[in-house]
Structure formats: structure tokens, C-alpha cells
Amino acid sequence: MSKVRTQDLLDQFNLEIVAGEDGVHREISTSDISRPGMEMAGYFKYYPSERLQLLGKTELSFFNELKEEDKKDRAAKLCTDITPGIVITRGMEVPDALIKAASEAGVPIMRSPHKTTRVISRLTNFLETKFAPFTAIHGVLVDVYGVGVLITGQSGVGKSETALELVKRGHRLVADDSVEIRQEDYDTLIGNSPSLIEHLLEIRGLGIINVMTLFGAGAVRSFKRITYCINLELWEKNKQYDRLGLEEETMKIMDVEIPKATVPVRPGRNLAVIIEVAAMNFRLKRMGVNAAEEFSHRLTGMIDENKAGSPKGGFPGADV
Known part of the structure; x- marks a missing residue:
């Protein structure tokens, strides 16, 4: 999980810093955002001071109707030593009492010209992505007909060669060798490549090749949702393989179970075509058509x- 600081919000969303510039390096520890409505009324018993605070039209309108003494009291209690920042929406004017309290406590006040619902939605999406559970898996991730196919298997089984053939057939490479996976929702896995090896394929006998340089920008993707896993394994003579497709295997990555198929590898089998058909068949199953x-x-x-x-x-x- 990467660290997020208030400065990252300023850079990402082009927010205007109004006060508390000394605190822009404060760390944000949670993706939850607080709208301190009850706190404006003076109830701070359960104030989540560690969260990013967002003040919209309702909160500031109420704050501006308070007496000066109450304004100073509420502002001082809002700006604690662990509050990562306060965001003001709709480009509204920031009350002097809040600016003074934020400057003294070193709490950055940032202002956005956009509506409150849009700001809170974008901030939440950004923070949830940053704080999403993360893991890495040895494999290849390819976008095949819109299906994010994670190809796994032991080293040397032919994952990269299969990915190269799929790219030649018009599909898009996301990651080779190492796939970084983050769980953005309770059932959503997003895969991408480490920046060091992005757009690169390792082919034994050829070495490292740059897929984007060879095949163009349309042959690669930066990230893709993983919805299907195909495990390649060397053919075992005495092992019974599923011939009808009635058995449904799954693979668990973090908290998410995704459908999985095991494809035996032996000379003469065109793995790229098999994976293409598997992806199309997977799409048909999701549409309610099951040939098996x-x-x-x-x-x-x-x-x-x-x-x-x-x-x-x-x-x-x-x-x-």
C-alpha cells in the first residue's frame, strides 16, 4: 500500500491552497472522508480527526451563522495535529476564523471550484485506489476480446510466447512475468505491469522485446480488470483432464474468487487459439450460453x- 500525502491531492486535482501550507506533507491514513456536520453544531465526541475533512455549502453556511466565539471554538477543534487537511468546495470563501486556526495548527486548507458531490466522489475514488489491498503474481496478463485473462504456470511453460502470439493476433498485452494486482472493490481485481518492465516481453532465445515499439500503441494496455485465469501446465499422460467443461475451477486472489481453467501444454497445441476461444466462451457463459x-x-x-x-x-x- 502506497503512502498518500496532502501534497498528492494538490498535484492530482489542481486544488488551491488557502492556508496551512506547512502541513502539505501530512500523511493521509484512510480513504474515508468526513463531512463534519455534527461537529459544526459543537458535538465533537466522535470526531474522526484522522480523516480528510470536506466542507460544502451546507457546512459553511451553518458555520457563518455562528457567533464569533463559537466560530473560533469549532475551527480550533476541527484543526487537530493529525488532521491531514480540509477541502472547501464550490470555490466558496473561507472564513477568517478557520484560516487562522488552520495556520496555527499547520492544517492545509484546499479549495476546489467544483460541486461537493463531484469532489467527494473523485477524492474517494483516488484514495480507495491508493489504499487498495495489493499483491503481485508471476504470470502474464492479456486483454483478449475485452476479457482480462491472467495466464499462469511454471517458468518455461510458454506463457510469454503465448502472449506474443496473442499480440500478433490483435490482442493487447498488459503485463509480462510479474503482474501487480490491487483489489479495488470486494469483487474487483485490477492488474498492471511494474513500471520497470512495462510493455516488455521476455522471449527465451530472443531476449527482451518492446511490444509497443514493434506492434504499436494499440498492442498494449496500462491496466485491465482480471476476470479469468488460465493455468498452463505440462501434459501429464496419466492425469484426467476436463473434456466437457462442466467442472468449474476458481482461483482465489486476496478476497476475490475468479474462474480458472487448466490447459495442458504439449507439442502441436495452438495455445493462443485455445485462449482466444476460452475468452470468447467465458463471455458467452456470462451471457447465459453454456455449451457444456x-x-x-x-x-x-x-x-x-x-x-x-x-x-x-x-x-x-x-x-x-
Whole structure:
């Protein structure tokens, strides 16, 4: 999880610093944002002082109607030594009492010209992305027909070579060798490449190649939501592989379970085409079309018809 400071908000959203410039390096420890309505009324028992504070039209209108003594009291209690900052929306004028308290406590006051709902939405999205749980997985991430396919498998099984073939077929590379994954929501995984190896592929015998330079900007993506995992493994003669597609495996990454398929690797198998078809079939399943289940229903129906046509409930010719 990366550290976020108040200065990052100033840089990211082009906010205007009004007071408390000395505190722009304060660290923000949570993605939660507080709108101190009850605090403006004087109730500070449960004041979340460690959160970023946001004052909109309602809060400032109430504050401006207070007596001068109450204004000083509320402002002093709002600006604590751990408050990372105060954001004023709609470009509204900041009360003098609040500016004075913020300057004394070193709490930065930032101002945005945008509406309160838009500001709080953008700030929350930014902070939740920064504070999202994070992990890294050895594998390749490719955007295949809009499906974020995470290709895993032991070293040397052919992940990068398969990704290269997919790029040649018009799909887009996100990350090779190491995939950085963050959980942005309870069921959303976003994958990207480490900056050091972004847009690069390692092909044994060739070395490092730059996919964007070779195939153009349309062959790469900076990040992609991971929705499907394909695990490549060397073919084992005595292992039974799923031939119908009725078995549904999953892979757990942090708190999220994603569908997974195991594809055996052996000479003569075109892995790129198999992964393309797997991605298209995955999209069909999400649309309610499952070829394996349809085949199973057909087979069950034929068996039932044969049983019904047999004199003793068995197959025709069973007594011969």
C-alpha cells in the first residue's frame, strides 16, 4: 500500500491552497472522508480527526451563522495535529476564523471550484485506489476480446510466447512475468505491469522485446480488470483432464474468487487459439450460453428417450 500525502491531492486535482501550507506533507491514513456536520453544531465526541475533512455549502453556511466565539471554538477543534487537511468546495470563501486556526495548527486548507458531490466522489475514488489491498503474481496478463485473462504456470511453460502470439493476433498485452494486482472493490481485481518492465516481453532465445515499439500503441494496455485465469501446465499422460467443461475451477486472489481453467501444454497445441476461444466462451457463459450444459441436457434427453422406448425400461435390444 502506497503512502498518500496532502501534497498528492494538490498535484492530482489542481486544488488551491488557502492556508496551512506547512502541513502539505501530512500523511493521509484512510480513504474515508468526513463531512463534519455534527461537529459544526459543537458535538465533537466522535470526531474522526484522522480523516480528510470536506466542507460544502451546507457546512459553511451553518458555520457563518455562528457567533464569533463559537466560530473560533469549532475551527480550533476541527484543526487537530493529525488532521491531514480540509477541502472547501464550490470555490466558496473561507472564513477568517478557520484560516487562522488552520495556520496555527499547520492544517492545509484546499479549495476546489467544483460541486461537493463531484469532489467527494473523485477524492474517494483516488484514495480507495491508493489504499487498495495489493499483491503481485508471476504470470502474464492479456486483454483478449475485452476479457482480462491472467495466464499462469511454471517458468518455461510458454506463457510469454503465448502472449506474443496473442499480440500478433490483435490482442493487447498488459503485463509480462510479474503482474501487480490491487483489489479495488470486494469483487474487483485490477492488474498492471511494474513500471520497470512495462510493455516488455521476455522471449527465451530472443531476449527482451518492446511490444509497443514493434506492434504499436494499440498492442498494449496500462491496466485491465482480471476476470479469468488460465493455468498452463505440462501434459501429464496419466492425469484426467476436463473434456466437457462442466467442472468449474476458481482461483482465489486476496478476497476475490475468479474462474480458472487448466490447459495442458504439449507439442502441436495452438495455445493462443485455445485462449482466444476460452475468452470468447467465458463471455458467452456470462451471457447465459453454456455449451457444456447444453450438451449435457441433450445427452440426458436422449438417454431418457431410449429408456422410454425400451419394453422394460432399458435400451432397445437389451434382451437380445
